[in-house]
Amino acid sequence: MAASRRRSTKALTDTAPAQAVSSEELLHYYREMLLIRRFEEKAGQLYGMGLIGGFCHLYIGQEAVVVGVQAALKDGDSVITSYRDHGHMLACGMEAKGVMAELTGRIGGYSKGKGGSMHMFSQEKNFFGGHGIVGGQVPLGTGLAFAHKYSNDGGVAAVYCGDGAINQGQVYESFNMAALWKLPVLFIIENNKYAMGTSQERASAGELHQRGAAYGIPGYQVNGMDVLEVKAAADQWVPHIRGGNGPVILEMKTYRYRGHSMSDPAKYRTKEEVEKMRSESDPIDQLKAKILSGNHADEDKLKEIDREVKAIVTESAEFAQQSPEPDPSELWTDILV
Amino acid sequence: MPIEVLMPALSPTMTEGKLAKWLKKEGDQVKSGDVLAEIETDKATMEVEAVDEGRVGKILIAEGTDNVAVNTPIAVLLEEGEDESALSKGGNAPTAAAPAAPAPAPVAEAAPAPAPTVPAAPVAAPASDEDKFMAKTVKKTVREALRDAMAEEMRRDDKVFVMGEEVAQYQGAYKVTQGLLQEFGERRVIDTPITEIGFAGLGVGAAFKGLKPVVEFMTFNFAMQAIDHIINSAAKTLYMSGGQMSNSIVFRGPNGAAARVGAQHSQCYASWYAHCPGLKVVSPWSAADAKGLLKAAIRDANPIVFLENEILYGQSFEVPEDEEFVLPIGKAKIERAGKDVTITAFSIMVGHALAAAEILAKEGIDAEVINLRTIRPLDTETIVNSVKKTNRLVSVEEGWPFAGIGSEMCALMMEQAFDYLDAPVARVAGLDVPMPYAANLEKLALPQVDHIVKAAKQACYR
Numbered sequence: 001m002a003a004s005r006r007r008s009t010k011a012l013t014d015t016a017p018a019q020a021v022s023s024e025e026l027l028h029y030y031r032e033m034l035l036i037r038r039f040e041e042k043a044g045q046l047y048g049m050g051l052i053g054g055f056c057h058l059y060i061g062q063e064a065v066v067v068g069v070q071a072a073l074k075d076g077d078s079v080i081t082s083y084r085d086h087g088h089m090l091a092c093g094m095e096a097k098g099v100m101a102e103l104t105g106r107i108g109g110y111s112k113g114k115g116g117s118m119h120m121f122s123q124e125k126n127f128f129g130g131h132g133i134v135g136g137q138v139p140l141g142t143g144l145a146f147a148h149k150y151s152n153d154g155g156v157a158a159v160y161c162g163d164g165a166i167n168q169g170q171v172y173e174s175f176n177m178a179a180l181w182k183l184p185v186l187f188i189i190e191n192n193k194y195a196m197g198t199s200q201e202r203a204s205a206g207e208l209h210q211r212g213a214a215y216g217i218p219g220y221q222v223n224g225m226d227v228l229e230v231k232a233a234a235d236q237w238v239p240h241i242r243g244g245n246g247p248v249i250l251e252m253k254t255y256r257y258r259g260h261s262m263s264d265p266a267k268y269r270t271k272e273e274v275e276k277m278r279s280e281s282d283p284i285d286q287l288k289a290k291i292l293s294g295n296h297a298d299e300d301k302l303k304e305i306d307r308e309v310k311a312i313v314t315e316s317a318e319f320a321q322q323s324p325e326p327d328p329s330e331l332w333t334d335i336l337v
Numbered sequence: 338m339p340i341e342v343l344m345p346a347l348s349p350t351m352t353e354g355k356l357a358k359w360l361k362k363e364g365d366q367v368k369s370g371d372v373l374a375e376i377e378t379d380k381a382t383m384e385v386e387a388v389d390e391g392r393v394g395k396i397l398i399a400e401g402t403d404n405v406a407v408n409t410p411i412a413v414l415l416e417e418g419e420d421e422s423a424l425s426k427g428g429n430a431p432t433a434a435a436p437a438a439p440a441p442a443p444v445a446e447a448a449p450a451p452a453p454t455v456p457a458a459p460v461a462a463p464a465s466d467e468d469k470f471m472a473k474t475v476k477k478t479v480r481e482a483l484r485d486a487m488a489e490e491m492r493r494d495d496k497v498f499v500m501g502e503e504v505a506q507y508q509g510a511y512k513v514t515q516g517l518l519q520e521f522g523e524r525r526v527i528d529t530p531i532t533e534i535g536f537a538g539l540g541v542g543a544a545f546k547g548l549k550p551v552v553e554f555m556t557f558n559f560a561m562q563a564i565d566h567i568i569n570s571a572a573k574t575l576y577m578s579g580g581q582m583s584n585s586i587v588f589r590g591p592n593g594a595a596a597r598v599g600a601q602h603s604q605c606y607a608s609w610y611a612h613c614p615g616l617k618v619v620s621p622w623s624a625a626d627a628k629g630l631l632k633a634a635i636r637d638a639n640p641i642v643f644l645e646n647e648i649l650y651g652q653s654f655e656v657p658e659d660e661e662f663v664l665p666i667g668k669a670k671i672e673r674a675g676k677d678v679t680i681t682a683f684s685i686m687v688g689h690a691l692a693a694a695e696i697l698a699k700e701g702i703d704a705e706v707i708n709l710r711t712i713r714p715l716d717t718e719t720i721v722n723s724v725k726k727t728n729r730l731v732s733v734e735e736g737w738p739f740a741g742i743g744s745e746m747c748a749l750m751m752e753q754a755f756d757y758l759d760a761p762v763a764r765v766a767g768l769d770v771p772m773p774y775a776a777n778l779e780k781l782a783l784p785q786v787d788h789i790v791k792a793a794k795q796a797c798y799r
Contacts, residue, residue, distance in 0.1 A: 111577055111578050111579035112579035112580070115577040115578060119574075119577035121578040121581050121582045128542070128546075128582070136569060136570060139537070141542060142535075142538070143540060143541060143544070144542045144543070144545065146543045147543040147548050148546075150543070169534070170535055170538060173532040173534060173535025174538070176532065177529070177539060333580065334575050335575065337583045337638035
């Protein structure tokens with residue numbers, strides 16, 4: 001027990017006193033999280049209007065995870081995730097217009113409309129997808145880390161997976177190789193408590209952050225609803241990883257407000273449970289309160305950010321409807337180089 | 338009675354080996370379990386232990402002798418009380434004295450086909466762009482040709498690296514990567530754990546970032562563990578990314594039946610992978626094919642499935658010396674020109690098809706043999722043009738017939754050569770059963786030369 005306690009959030013905050021975060025940074029996180037929130041709400045709306053088809057997995061509620069981790073990464077670091085990926089793309093600096101137009105299946109989308117919600121990429125922003133097979137991104141991301149090490153470019157790979165993916169065998173094949181070869185990879189488990197409709201308790205034995213213990217991979221649990229705690233944890237471990245000390249696992253305790261995908265009625269949890277998380281633990285509300293109580297900005301400044309974000313999202317939705325569908329000739333392009 | 342010690346078969350595909358070294362000399366006493374000799378097989382150097390006790394009466398095969406066939410007597414042991422005069426009486430039944438190592442006799446006989454005699458210069462192959470390279474050649478095994486291809490491309494491009502099970506320190510489970518670790522070091526020649534989906538996915542991820550991995554599967558049977566990454570991650574990402582995210586990666590290893598290794602280790606995956614857009618599927622026959630095509634595959638910007646054959650690894654062919662000998666992917670080779678019937682084949686079946694063509698020639702049927710080399714994209718032009726000339730097609734493959742490469746040939750003929758056909762297309766394929774272990778059943782399950790002869794004669798109404 002002692003060992004596992006040492007790897008808890010509490011111990012982490014003991015050893016890593018939160019560094020002073022500037023007002024500018026706080027406002028940046030606020031803006032990033034709000035952009036994801038508003039973007040996803042708009043995507044949900046467009047889905048309801050029939051403008052977005054197929055699967056659409058919204059990130060609402062989990063914004064602090066990707067924004068906090070991204071704050072600890074540097075240019076040139078790589079990011080890869082699963083199919084709940086819109087937030088990661090926005091956090092990597094990909095344009096809202098291109099993401100939304102991909103959701104509507106238009107030529108202006110990041111994949112020219114050929115990938116969809118689950119499959120977008122940006123070489124420029126070092127974002128490597130967007131993968132639809134649960135757990136598949138974990139060995140791929142380990143390969144990104146392998147390439148960083150092989151090329152000796154000082155880069156780190158941030159590899160996200162959910163509490164569902166963590167039970168896939170290939171995740172452990174990846175943990176083994178990453179630890180064996182001391183690859184520069186941060187594994188982030190976004191534990192939103194439900195793998196589709198199956199709660200973590202019903203699917204996973206043991207503690208998720210300890211899943212790398214047999215490989216000697218340090219693992220910590222982090223309050224994923226607080227962007228500052230996420231950032232502090234990432235700040236502590238990313239330099240360790242970059243320094244050639246091998247992988248680290250961070251389990252982010254988070255929550256998604258919406259269903260698994262748009263067609264999920266979410267009958268497996270109570271409305272009260274969702275409401276309690278929303279009202280007591282919302283990452284954006286929490287940060288907003290800190291900004292105001294710490295006098296980092298006033299209401300007017302936050303409203304200005306709200307307006308700015310709203311404008312970006314509105315513009316992206318308009319672009320996503322105006323951009324034409326891909327020409328039929330696109331059917332036959334990009335199959336081989 | 339003196340006991341004969343026989344040359345043992347030490348691997349499923351071994352038909353002969355080198356008697357590298359004797360560790361006992363004539364007159365030495367031998368107890369069971371003593372190491373008698375070292376033998377180099379097609380895969381490794383192995384020690385041979387004595388089964389019987391006695392005194393080495395005579396060494397029949399001197400150390401350093403190459404190409405000693407399995408089951409050749411290599412020494413004679415004298416039992417207690419016997420002296421050299423007993424030697425003249427000859428040995429007893431060989432099975433009683435066979436060394437402890439794996440079963441000797443059946444292996445050589447059970448090889449799917451008698452090692453096809455490889456025509457040194459294919460009969461009447463038409464002129465091609467390759468001819469200029471064939472002016473200066475050296476004899477190499479398929480195994481050496483594959484290794485040379487990797488080594489040359491690794492020298493040429495630091496982004497190329499090799500990973501897989503036993504590729505480095507062990508020198509390759511089938512010795513294909515022999516010497517690569519010594520030349521390129523452990524940064525670029527990487528032993529992986531037994532973790533196929535893990536290292537296949539890792540390879541694709543590395544390729545997303547611009548590296549050029551050569552991922553070896555010990556056999557393609559094990560790649561079924563990894564097929565999700567080969568198809569979903571490697572083949573589809575370029576399309577899903579609207580052309581942004583390519584991955585230049587080669588998945589290579591032996592495919593199809595070896596010899597007597599049973600159902601889980603004896604499957605041809607040509608049709609599986611050929612089914613999928615976004616992949617190129619290559620399957621060489623000769624050492625020259627292996628070298629020229631593997632170099633092309635490594636240089637190619639796309640994911641490539643490169644299907645080798647374990648039985649071919651030890652076969653020798655002429656290979657161009659020029660390092661710029663690189664064969665085009667997507668182009669078949671007419672190995673033997675003919676006018677009466679077209680036979681298409683790939684990998685080990687090309688040898689069978691050429692052997693069948695020789696037999697057919699004696700019966701007055703002039704067969705054209707096409708070595709497909711690439712399964713996807715299929716060189717339909719060469720096949721259709723050939724059928725326009727011969728009006729008959731026999732498709733040969735080792736894999737199962739249902740939805741196989743032969744089925745695709747039938748569709749191709751219907752769509753592009755229907756008016757030229759004078760006979761139904763004939764398919765020669767492996768039988769529609771899991772591969773049996775028994776030597777006789779395995780032979781029955783695999784296409785043999787006489788099956789091809791029969792199919793070609795039927796197509797010619799003979």
